[in-house]
């Protein structure tokens with residue numbers, strides 16, 4: 001029997017080296033309005049990328065407003081403030097220029113500009129009441145995939161947890177993907193965001209909601225990302241590898257938005273919500289242990305993922321190939337400088353019970369390929385901390 005699934009990608013994707021300068025022309029094709037609210041963060045602004053987008057929009061006849069208040073692990077209050085400023089500006093278009101925090105914030109700002117209220121009121125799936133101010137996403141990291149996804153993950157500052165709003169109406173109308181925007185990305189961010197992209201592909205491929213369409217994107221993403229990641233960490237000016245990372249990241253985003261993520265993201269979001277740990281770093285820390293835990297439940301899928309990553313699994317049984325994948329993920333993570341769990345600031349083992357509980361409550365926990373409960377999360381947290 002065939003379970004139902006679908007493929008719906010409302011995002012027009014334009015990808016190319018140097019395509020950033022066409023952002024204004026492309027924006028003019030998706031709206032007749034000419035008031036663009038640009039969402040970014042201080043780092044992207046300092047790198048000059050937000051300014052280049054603004055120039056392109058201005059040349060195309062847009063009046064622009066720059067909102068640069070986005071922080072890592074984006075905060076609900078900054079989105080709510082942005083929503084009010086976008087409303088006062090009477091924005092016709094929200095333009096996100098940045099990484100996942102910026103793009104997720106832009107989606108939340110579009111939602112709050114259009115419908116008002118507090119972000120927490122929209123937590124969950126299918127909660128967006130109607131069409132939103134259109135969003136254009138211009139990613140400046142090869143990691144998030146948010147430029148093609150329907151979700152925004154934002155920190156609820158009152159509860160110190162991350163909340164997700166998932167709705168097809170949040171999906172950007174246009175993604176302008178220019179590998180050049182990543183050429184000057186610092187090495188630490190290159191590593192952590194790149195691992196995030198790889199994890200999107202692995203979790204999309206191995207989770208319970210995987211389907212043949214998401215599989216195709218996830219496998220192709222792994223083929224691009226796994227070999228390119230150590231190269232861009234070693235040499236950020238390798239343009240071919242930067243391009244592979246950008247393409248792989250978009251593919252991984254399409255994959256997980258049509259399947260789901262799994263336990264790695266559940267743990268990372270719990271830890272990020274409590275400690276403000278960077279998303280890609282938290283993800284990377286838990287990936288090897290979760291992969292080892294999951295491989296028992298889906299060895300053939302994990303073996304196929306190992307193969308897509310380019311690992312030599314000749315003559316290995318699926319169980320052995322899965323273990324090899326978990327080992328190699330731990331190896332690549334340490335090679336590219338991801339810190340250990342115990343080295344992170346503020347980590348307190350007394351919080352682990354709470355973190356395990358929050359992880360279990362995450363909506364994506366049920367998508368994990370192996371049934372995972374609070375005690376399993378607790379054991380993974382403890383193992384990662386002690387090793």
Ligand SMILES: [Fe+2]
Pocket residue numbers: 144196200265279283
């Ligand atoms: Fe992620």
